[in-house]
Amino acid sequence: MAGTPLLTPAIVLGSLRYAESSRIVRLATREYGVQSAIAKGALRPRSRFGAALQLLSEGHAHLLPSRSSDLHTLVAFDLVATHSGLARNLERFGAASALAEVATRFVPPVANLALYDQLRHDVELIELAPPDAIRVVALRAMWRLIIELGLGPTVSRCVRDAVSLPAGAVALSLREGGFLCAACAGLGATTRLGPQDRADLVALLGSHLELPLLTDRQAAAHRRLLVRWIWEHLGDTSMPALESWSAARS
Amino acid sequence: MNVLETLITEFARLPGVGRKTAQRLVYHLLQQPRERMETLAAAIAGVAERVHPCAECGQPTEDAVCDICRDPRRDAGLVCVVEEPSAVAVVERSGAFRGRYVVLGGRLSPLDGIGPDALRIDLLGRRLAGGDVREVILATNSSLEGEATATYLQQVLAGHPGVRVSRLARGLPVGGELEYVDGVTLTHALTAREELR
Numbered sequence: 001m002a003g004t005p006l007l008t009p010a011i012v013l014g015s016l017r018y019a020e021s022s023r024i025v026r027l028a029t030r031e032y033g034v035q036s037a038i039a040k041g042a043l044r045p046r047s048r049f050g051a052a053l054q055l056l057s058e059g060h061a062h063l064l065p066s067r068s069s070d071l072h073t074l075v076a077f078d079l080v081a082t083h084s085g086l087a088r089n090l091e092r093f094g095a096a097s098a099l100a101e102v103a104t105r106f107v108p109p110v111a112n113l114a115l116y117d118q119l120r121h122d123v124e125l126i127e128l129a130p131p132d133a134i135r136v137v138a139l140r141a142m143w144r145l146i147i148e149l150g151l152g153p154t155v156s157r158c159v160r161d162a163v164s165l166p167a168g169a170v171a172l173s174l175r176e177g178g179f180l181c182a183a184c185a186g187l188g189a190t191t192r193l194g195p196q197d198r199a200d201l202v203a204l205l206g207s208h209l210e211l212p213l214l215t216d217r218q219a220a221a222h223r224r225l226l227v228r229w230i231w232e233h234l235g236d237t238s239m240p241a242l243e244s245w246s247a248a249r250s
Numbered sequence: 251m252n253v254l255e256t257l258i259t260e261f262a263r264l265p266g267v268g269r270k271t272a273q274r275l276v277y278h279l280l281q282q283p284r285e286r287m288e289t290l291a292a293a294i295a296g297v298a299e300r301v302h303p304c305a306e307c308g309q310p311t312e313d314a315v316c317d318i319c320r321d322p323r324r325d326a327g328l329v330c331v332v333e334e335p336s337a338v339a340v341v342e343r344s345g346a347f348r349g350r351y352v353v354l355g356g357r358l359s360p361l362d363g364i365g366p367d368a369l370r371i372d373l374l375g376r377r378l379a380g381g382d383v384r385e386v387i388l389a390t391n392s393s394l395e396g397e398a399t400a401t402y403l404q405q406v407l408a409g410h411p412g413v414r415v416s417r418l419a420r421g422l423p424v425g426g427e428l429e430y431v432d433g434v435t436l437t438h439a440l441t442a443r444e445e446l447r
Contacts, residue, residue, distance in 0.1 A: 014361055019266045045423060050432025055361070055394040082434050087397030097360035240363030
């Protein structure tokens with residue numbers, strides 16, 4: 001992407017101060033995946049960026065690509081939405097932060113239009129979900145991101161020998177990446193899911209399915225499972241936002 | 251690592267200082283008289299030895315309690331909650347606030363691993379326990395993290411019905427021109443517009 005100025009829809013996934021008045025921002029962009037860019041003078045009171053570079057702000061990024069490094073220059077950011085509603089509810093804020101963290105760490109710097117559109121949509125859903133639905137909306141958003149990264153679990157058949165699975169309880173293998181049939185389940189470490197937990201997980205994974213109703217305890221168990229899945233398949237154990245979200249009581 | 255390298259590395263850890271700037275600073279120091287370097291070293295050692303958070307508000311002080319908290323002319327009923335000590339200096343410069351402070355030492359930021367336990371919310375609790383506080387001004391930053399911190403504090407303060415909770419107003423900068431104001435700030439300014447009497 002070096003050389004020509006670029007304009008792309010983008011979401012701010014995080015930022016850190018740089019020098020006296022600048023910021024380095026991590027952006028999920030629609031056409032170029034996750035990119036880092038320096039926003040010079042962003043902290044000045046009369047900066048052209050104004051309030052645009054807040055966490056999870058959405059807009060159109062004007063990027064001047066660097067020829068020599070992967071740190072580009074953010075020339076401007078035309079704000080579309082700030083998602084300030086996330087800050088008015090700590091459950092929303094925690095979930096959206098965890099989603100941003102996973103995206104920052106694992107979305108590669110290449111185009112993935114479906115992933116970007118999904119991420120944008122899910123941030124909005126977390127912001128607007130009714131209070132009692134935030135937990136399931138956030139769980140589905142996280143699983144959708146993992147699926148878009150190509151790392152979703154196989155739940156429609158046995159992940160090892162592809163046989164169809166009978167209804168009822170099932171064994172989930174984190175290592176192998178999905179459900180196992182009874183014959184394969186005895187051959188390695190698995191997590192046993194009861195019929196309801198299985199149905200709830202399948203519902204969370206399928207964006208066309210109705211969201212499951214989860215108690216606090218069930219939601220907490222699903223968050224723990226999701227975090228274990230991320231550790232197994234994405235291999236990063238230092239994710240404070242994800243861990244904080246996973247340990248939340250609601 | 252030799253002392254020169256160590257000093258460069260330590261300077262480079264400071265906010266806004268890269269390795270090149272750190273090298274420049276160190277080579278500048280090398281050209282100064284020895285006494286100047288010793289004064290700088292003594293000042294840093296003195297800060298490390300003698301400066302600690304004020305027991306009442308959390309801002310740095312050499313005494314057990316800072317000058318502001320000790321000052322009897324300050325309004326003990328008015329408490330301004332800020333994220334960092336640097337914000338105290340900014341509010342003080344305005345000359346418009348005569349109450350006392352609580353410095354949280356940060357803001358809620360899951361991405362940085364900062365939760366409520368990492369903030370000095372206990373200081374606010376202690377101020378409130380004194381029974382004199384009638385208003386708490388939440389002066390956390392106007393970022394998503396600052397707003398989330400204000401939301402959290404609002405929930406904490408809900409247990410104190412006699413205490414008014416307010417938030418710093420947001421809007422047009424004084425002397426600013428409308429055409430340069432971003433949409434978000436303008437929206438806040440319109441929402442919190444004042445009636446002219």
